[in-house]
Amino acid sequence: MKHLKTKIYLFIIIGVLASCNKPAEHIEVSPELFHMSVDKVINIMIHDIFSPPVASRVFAYPNIAAYEIIVQNSSEFQSLNGKLNEFTPIPKPEDLKGINLELSALIAHMEISKKLIFSEDRITVLQDSLYNEWKITNKVEFEQSKDYAFEVIKHIKEWMDKDNYNQTRTMPKFTVDTDDPSRWQPTPPTYMDGIEPHWNKIRPFLLDSAQQFKPESHPEFSLVKGSKFYEELMEVYNVSKEITKTGDESEEIAIARFWDCNPFVSVTRGHFMFATKKISPGAHWIGITKIASLKTNANVEQTVNAYTKTSIAIADAFISCWDEKFRSNLIRPETVINQNIDPDWLPILQTPPFPEYTSGHSVVSGAASVILTEIFGDNFYFEDDTEIPFGLPVRNFKSFYNASSEAAVSRLYGGIHYRAAIDNGLDQGKKVGYFVAKKLNLSK
Template identity: 60%
Template sequence: MHQIKSNIYSKYTFFILLCLCTVVSCKKENAAIEVPVDAYFKAVDKITETMIHDIFSPPVASRIYMYPNVAAYEIMAQNNKKYSSLSTKIKSLESIPEAPKDVNLKVAALVAYIDVSKELIFKDNIVTTYADSLFTSWKKTNATEFTASKTYGLKVANRIKDWLHKDNYKETRSFAGYEVTTDNPGRWQPTPPAYMDGIEPHWNKIRTMVLDSAAQFKPKRHPEFSMEPNSAFYKELQEVYTVTNKIRKNGDTTEEVAIARFWDCNPYVSTSKGHLMIATKKITPGAHWMGITKIACKQQKLDFTAAVHANTITSIGIFDAFISCWDEKYRSNLIRPETLINNTIDKEWTPLLQTPPFPEYTSGHSVVSGASATILTHLFGDNFSFTDDTELPFGLPSRKFTSFNTAANEAAISRLYGGIHYRAAIDNGVVQGQNVGKHIINNLKLTN
């Protein structure tokens, strides 16, 4: 009799334990999916990694950063008391479909971010590998929630993809390239060592996001081209030659050399080895400022939505800044210092940095840095000290800054130290970028 009771008790205990295990297992499988902000940062990093691999031009790279961020932001801003939609504030963007109640907005936002990103790049294996790792983890945590969120995220992504394909990018792929002529001595000519054609001569035809037009913040005109020794233009040319020669005389360990290299951000650097031309892959100016945005977000410990907001506003500013700058570049068509110095002063002279393949005025890095610093100062405040370690993967040490504007000014003057821009392109470029940044801030009042 005792043995029978013992067996019954054992079976009953086993049954209870089995039920408890089942309940715990069900709870674990149906737990809400947690999406840390680092998952978003890593997605941005994967896009950067892909763009470096595929060697996208600076203007095109700005487009690749911007559209995925808009998709993610629009999802996170839904029914949010602090953030409002972009749909009435940037051109032609319609409201996205409302999210069903069973959707995890963070999951949907990352799904949309990744899917839109893949639409804009050539080889998506880096992004796809990361996405697969996320999706597998999320599905294991809560398959029902993941499926609903993914379905919604893809629905929003399709809406954003329809919108982005109407920005005139595809049409400009078939437009005529830059025409090289020699009838104007001040007109831009391709530069060594690769003598590449002018990059994106029709970028001013791309749809802006917030600017009324590409020419809205047309900068003050550069000094009139003249090779007269007393002319303002010739003095700027002579400054480039004098400054770079002095830097070279002082050696490679000077602060000016460190600044020039840190802010180089030229994805088109090429080196001749025998009969081969080998590209050295680097980030673009926009990528550098997206990296600074990430540093600021992490330093302030922003949550997922706030981080997406900061990255979205900054990427919109960078996108419109490139359109504004490229509009002026191919209006001015100004010759680079390297060409003039080699032809008229010193045929053996070379700049510290390799000259990028597009006209000189205004400085792209100056414009983008001015816009980015203005926006980031608005978001995080002035006198925001940070350590910029964006260039560490490229073998360059980090640099410390007391504010975003300090960093922007250093990025701008790096173009003189590098020998690739005249003074006017630098100074007027920063102002041009600041005007773009202020316009973005005044028109994208997204926080309530």
């Protein structure tokens, strides 16, 4: 019996010693972790109420950093070197041994995202949880991968800080021209200043300039019956009247609400005013990117590639669109209708605080749909559940182009855009998308 106990103790000691000498496990980074990081950033931007253009910038830089790290060992994708404006190669480690590139990419994504948002603590909670887990799994691999990630972060941040964003923070507010009836005026209920009037000064990622895909001009402002502008104005008014006959049950109203994506919606209750927080247009398409990646079981490289290309297209689409918005400076339907047709009319959606032409949703949706079609193919059926957190049901689409067309026309149903802004905006966005797709043909 004594000998048996001795043997048992020996086995226990040997087991303990063996476990102490057991090699640390490799840290596995799944596509789900990248989706988690992106989702966290979206939720924080909703909380912080980022404007749609600024939100597009927040998506692009972290994805680019992650992509450039990951493709160093890729057999499928090439680097962005020589593609992006003023972008120089990221630092390369002397020896990749001991560095987990997928881990470095995820760390870079979270760290750069944290530098671009306001509520940093909300992403720090996620980081701390993951970092503690990775330290337990393999502290050496974690530390080496993190050190390399921070080398890349420093490089990306130096490039990022030269895109004129900081300079535009000090530029003057947009001046409203009240003497010209065709010019944009702030709209109810908050009558906010026009947001980001200097966004066309932001350095594009791929475009030669903000003006590269300048759309054709909108119909000349006119209240003369029979004029093109008047026809488009009355279309907004009449469509609104028609689709509200049956209350909130019409398909058109459902479409308008599904694609609202307005982070600036204000609600008044007596003497109180508060904002209902919603996703931005770009974030909705980033959500669709996630849906497509999950449906195709995309691996980490493929997931990061999809996010990166789509976010670059969205960012450049906003620069292109905002360049036109504050050049044409066109008045919104709500203002014209209230002043000249029906003082009590209200659009179904709240009018966002910037000029009308072209439609931001149309431009961004057009650009994103081209990139996603290029990556995942045409006739890609998907169920869009992006708006479920905001109390809206799933909508089904037979292709990305189908979704972009619906997103564009939703602005007419919502009563916030004329037909020209929708159609020309969608065309403008697709031109941006085709340009980005051609420049970012990175498959090996």
